[in-house]
Amino acid sequence: MSSAILFKDIDQPGLNTLAVYRERGGYGDVLRKGLSMPREALVTELVNSGLRGRGGAGFSMGKKASFMPKGTMDKYLVCNADESEPGTFKDRELMTKSPHMLIEGMILGAYAAGATRAFIYIRGEYAQMADILDDAVAEAYDAGLLGNNILGTDHSLELAVHRGAGAYICGEETALLDSLEGKRGNPRLKPPFPANQGLYQGPTLINNVETLATIPHVLGMGADEYAKIGVENSTGTKLISVSGHVKRPGNYEIELGMSARDIIYGLCGGIEGDLEVKLWFPGGSSSPVLTKDDLDLAYDFDTLAKAGSMLGSGAIIVVDEETSVVDVCLKLAKFYKHESCGKCTPCREGTQWTVKMLERIKSGQATPMDLDIMASVQEQITGHCLCVLGDAMAMPVGSMIAKFRPEFEAYIEEARQRSDAELIASLDAPNEAPLVGSLV
Numbered sequence: 001m002s003s004a005i006l007f008k009d010i011d012q013p014g015l016n017t018l019a020v021y022r023e024r025g026g027y028g029d030v031l032r033k034g035l036s037m038p039r040e041a042l043v044t045e046l047v048n049s050g051l052r053g054r055g056g057a058g059f060s061m062g063k064k065a066s067f068m069p070k071g072t073m074d075k076y077l078v079c080n081a082d083e084s085e086p087g088t089f090k091d092r093e094l095m096t097k098s099p100h101m102l103i104e105g106m107i108l109g110a111y112a113a114g115a116t117r118a119f120i121y122i123r124g125e126y127a128q129m130a131d132i133l134d135d136a137v138a139e140a141y142d143a144g145l146l147g148n149n150i151l152g153t154d155h156s157l158e159l160a161v162h163r164g165a166g167a168y169i170c171g172e173e174t175a176l177l178d179s180l181e182g183k184r185g186n187p188r189l190k191p192p193f194p195a196n197q198g199l200y201q202g203p204t205l206i207n208n209v210e211t212l213a214t215i216p217h218v219l220g221m222g223a224d225e226y227a228k229i230g231v232e233n234s235t236g237t238k239l240i241s242v243s244g245h246v247k248r249p250g251n252y253e254i255e256l257g258m259s260a261r262d263i264i265y266g267l268c269g270g271i272e273g274d275l276e277v278k279l280w281f282p283g284g285s286s287s288p289v290l291t292k293d294d295l296d297l298a299y300d301f302d303t304l305a306k307a308g309s310m311l312g313s314g315a316i317i318v319v320d321e322e323t324s325v326v327d328v329c330l331k332l333a334k335f336y337k338h339e340s341c342g343k344c345t346p347c348r349e350g351t352q353w354t355v356k357m358l359e360r361i362k363s364g365q366a367t368p369m370d371l372d373i374m375a376s377v378q379e380q381i382t383g384h385c386l387c388v389l390g391d392a393m394a395m396p397v398g399s400m401i402a403k404f405r406p407e408f409e410a411y412i413e414e415a416r417q418r419s420d421a422e423l424i425a426s427l428d429a430p431n432e433a434p435l436v437g438s439l440v
């Protein structure tokens with residue numbers, strides 16, 4: 001199943017330059033064809049290709065473009081290059097090695113959306129990638145590929161790269177828009193959705209880097225050919241970032257529908273030390289975990305959803321059998337607690353309580369009843385927040401408690417015994433200040 005599309009030429013030296021990108025066919029017939037089509041025909045092509053968003057939610061790219069209203073008001077295209085989901089590093093490789101693929105995709109995406117202004121919102125930590133993009137945008141302007149009347153057509157596009165300041169929440173599309181407008185990046189209430197009221201209140205199409213970079217390929221192959229790749233309802237290829245305890249972590253381009261086993265044991269060479277898989281996150285740290293019993297699942301949107309998880313951003317994090325599920329849970333909860341914007345109570349308080357309860361478990365102060373309380377906190381968060389950051393912690397934490405309850409219980413028992421033994425030892429130790437004394 002080696003069907004590289006986006007990564008076909010990715011290691012070609014100099015691909016980040018306009019000259020080499022053009023040598024490999026970039027900004028050529030496909031761009032001309034796209035800009036000469038009626039806008040509606042381009043949208044139809046995108047809908048028919050079955051291309052689903054590669055940033056997390058998996059919504060049809062073409063349908064989202066079709067929601068953009070007609071009319072002459074200012075419309076915007078925003079590329080989400082925040083790439084802040086833990087475990088995800090595919091957009092970074094695309095932007096570093098092939099920035100013009102993204103720009104070409106944005107010229108076409110903006111045309112489909114009727115937008116004449118576009119932004120790439122890139123996370124602040126990606127300073128090197130932002131510099132690369134700045135250079136590529138300048139080259140594209142010099143070559144007349146951005147600005148007024150691109151390739152002599154009626155389509156004009158101004159494109160700017162905007163650096164964020166390093167907050168996970170700014171990857172959420174409406175928080176991203178606030179941040180782009182110069183405000184604190186807090187999620188907005190939806191509706192209105194960005195297609196109706198987005199950047200500066202104008203209609204805005206927001207898509208992930210990989211989604212936009214795929215557009216020239218969809219057009220080059222034709223929607224029908226593109227739709228033949230992958231499986232029903234999950235067409236095309238997907239860039240996946242694999243990390244954790246695998247022998248060969250990294251970015252791979254796979255045909256959707258490949259089995260998770262073929263990814264983890266085939267492409268990534270299996271688990272370090274030839275251990276077993278304990279659990280894996282199929283779509284970034286926000287996705288409910290799956291176990292070694294799920295390795296034969298097909299890696300596509302619908303199969304993973306049916307299995308109670310999600311494909312998300314395509315970031316597979318693999319955890320081996322020797323790693324404590326309590327440690328994984330605590331690490332994850334601390335991240336979401338830190339990144340919660342604090343706007344709504346279930347997320348702000350729920351993430352804090354989850355961290356506190358996990359710390360109680362670690363220090364030997366918890367009882368098995370705490371597990372029930374912790375599970376119920378996750379239920380109270382899920383579906384009760386303004387954006388899905390709260391759910392993004394509650395779903396994986398809830399799934400770990402449900403699937404690894406005996407391990408949590410054993411940990412609680414061992415930690416209690418360890419803590420009791422330490423207390424007794426500290427009281428018995430003649431040369432150390434008694435614990436009771438230290439409290440007064």
Ligand SMILES: Cc1cc2nc3c(=O)[nH]c(=O)nc-3n(C[C@H](O)[C@H](O)[C@H](O)COP(=O)(O)O)c2cc1C
Binds near residue numbers: 052059169174389
């Ligand atoms: C907390 C949070 C963080 C997100 N981070 C990203 C991100 O870094 N990159 C991204 O493309 N989408 C991210 N998303 C999803 C976006 O809100 C949005 O769905 C996506 O950019 C749409 O693009 P797509 O349709 O091409 O996938 C995030 C969502 C949430 C709730």
Ligand code: SF4
Binds near residue numbers: 342
């Ligand atoms: S769910 Fe969390 S991150 Fe999202 S708006 Fe509410 S407090 Fe902020």
